[in-house]
Amino acid sequence: xxxxxxxxxxxxxxxxxxxxxxxxxxxxxxxxxxxxxxxxxxxxxxxxxxxxxxxxxxxxxxxxxxxxxxxxxxxxxxxxxxxxxxxxxxxxxxxxx
Numbered sequence: 845x846x847x848x849x850x851x852x853x854x855x856x857x858x859x860x861x862x863x864x865x866x867x868x869x870x871x872x873x874x875x876x877x878x879x880x881x882x883x884x885x886x887x888x889x890x891x892x893x894x895x896x897x898x899x900x901x902x903x904x905x906x907x908x909x910x911x912x913x914x915x916x917x918x919x920x921x922x923x924x925x926x927x928x929x930x931x932x933x934x935x936x937x938x939x940x941x
Contacts, residue, residue, distance in 0.1 A: 878936060885929050892922030 896918030904910040 875940065882929060882933050882936075885925065889922045889926040889929065892918055892925070896922060 896915045899913060899915030899918060900910040903913040903915055910916070
């Protein structure tokens, strides 16, 4: 008896026509802002790797060792940021489809 009631309710719910999905107003601008932010962060990661490499080179030329100063920290931070950005970009692309 309970199964028949469940089947009837389930069939009734499926019989109701579902509305077509409509994007919210201003949704395209939000996606554009997210895309611009990701490009800015990507440029920042590239700039961070370049600056970190320059700091490492300067430390190496000064005789302190390239891996000792803050240059390696800048490079590692930029690489971790680039990994996070690539994950975010792939998730955003997945959500958009």
